[in-house]
Amino acid sequence: MDDKQLIENCLDGDVDEFRKIVDKYRGKAMALALNILWDQQDAEDACQDVFIKIYLNLDNFDFKKSFSTWFYSNLYNRCLDYLRKRRRFYKLFKRVKSDHFLLDDTKNSSSFELQSVIKGTLKDLSPKERTVLFLWVNEGYTSEEIASVMKCSSSTARVHLFKARRKIKAVLEKENVSMQGN
Amino acid sequence: MFRCKAINFLFSILPLKYWQDLLIRRHIQKCPSCQKKLARIDEVKPFLIGENKVGSLEGLWHGIKAEISQGKRKEQRSLLLRLRWAFGTASFLIALAAGIWFYRNPTLVKTPLKENLVERFQINYVRIENKPARAFLFQPHDSEMIVVWAEKNI
Numbered sequence: 182m183d184d185k186q187l188i189e190n191c192l193d194g195d196v197d198e199f200r201k202i203v204d205k206y207r208g209k210a211m212a213l214a215l216n217i218l219w220d221q222q223d224a225e226d227a228c229q230d231v232f233i234k235i236y237l238n239l240d241n242f243d244f245k246k247s248f249s250t251w252f253y254s255n256l257y258n259r260c261l262d263y264l265r266k267r268r269r270f271y272k273l274f275k276r277v278k279s280d281h282f283l284l285d286d287t288k289n290s291s292s293f294e295l296q297s298v299i300k301g302t303l304k305d306l307s308p309k310e311r312t313v314l315f316l317w318v319n320e321g322y323t324s325e326e327i328a329s330v331m332k333c334s335s336s337t338a339r340v341h342l343f344k345a346r347r348k349i350k351a352v353l354e355k356e357n358v359s360m361q362g363n
Numbered sequence: 364m365f366r367c368k369a370i371n372f373l374f375s376i377l378p379l380k381y382w383q384d385l386l387i388r389r390h391i392q393k394c395p396s397c398q399k400k401l402a403r404i405d406e407v408k409p410f411l412i413g414e415n416k417v418g419s420l421e422g423l424w425h426g427i428k429a430e431i432s433q434g435k436r437k438e439q440r441s442l443l444l445r446l447r448w449a450f451g452t453a454s455f456l457i458a459l460a461a462g463i464w465f466y467r468n469p470t471l472v473k474t475p476l477k478e479n480l481v482e483r484f485q486i487n488y489v490r491i492e493n494k495p496a497r498a499f500l501f502q503p504h505d506s507e508m509i510v511v512w513a514e515k516n517i
């Protein structure tokens with residue numbers, strides 16, 4: 182059953198019909214939220230908020246557009262809200278940068294094997310670049326589709342993707358060189 | 364090779380993303396040497412948290428369902444509340460408007476006594492010393508006082 186059919190059933194039927202949409206997207210949603218936020222609790226909260234928002238705004242869904250793009254766009258904005266909130270919190274207490282908080286937090290989380298990632302590149306990537314990479318790699322989105330998720334021009338999306346790919350390649354090459362050196 | 368270096372240099376100094384994108388589309392996407400400096404999908408994948416790494420999300424649906432059903436109840440309650448507020452506000456506004464209107468038009472509230480004098484007072488006849496007398500009604504301007512004046516009929 183495709184997304185639009187699911188939404189139509191959901192608009193006609195009860196809340197349980199919405200579960201199919203949640204089951205279909207929860208894994209992808211959580212993965213994207215984690216890639217942006219790097220915090221299990223915040224990611225779960227962001228996902229829950231977005232699913233609720235989606236449910237309450239299903240009437241406003243434009244059936245001419247892709248549901249996944251609409252969904253990811255909502256989720257991306259929600260995650261940015263969480264990042265802003267976290268930055269405000271840290272500004273308030275004049276602590277270290279929020280990125281450090283993220284990294285420290287992920288060290289404690291046992292559910293992800295992030296250690297290699299932390300040591301590597303992702304800490305150098307901005308949330309926008311991480312989003313672009315996620316959508317490109319996991320969803321196979323084009324720069325136009327990424328742009329509609331992030332509400333920016335396709336040029337901007339392409340530049341973000343280019344920079345992110347270049348940074349990762351640079352790290353990979355550096356690691357190769359160091360491994361060969363050892 | 365020199366061209367690639369020049370393009371990379373230009374890319375780093377160009378301020379606008381539109382111009383940077385122009386370089387990507389015109390050169391970098393077509394140049395095999397520049398493409399080698401970009402990570403491929405299979406190289407990027409291990410760096411990202413994939414769907415398989417997010418763990419169990421069984422609790423997510425229960426949270427969503429609880430919020431949605433709670434939201435519906437809240438919505439019904441808030442509708443009632445909104446209706447009450449609307450009714451209260453409307454009543455207040457009507458009373459306020461009426462108050463202002465009456466304040467600006469006091470003559471409508473206090474009907475002139477002169478005009479209603481005949482309706483409010485009726486003296487069939489006045490007698491002085493057992494003889495019919497002439498009777499007059501006076502009302503001073505802007506006063507509620509009414510003076511009945513009677514004099515002998517000569």
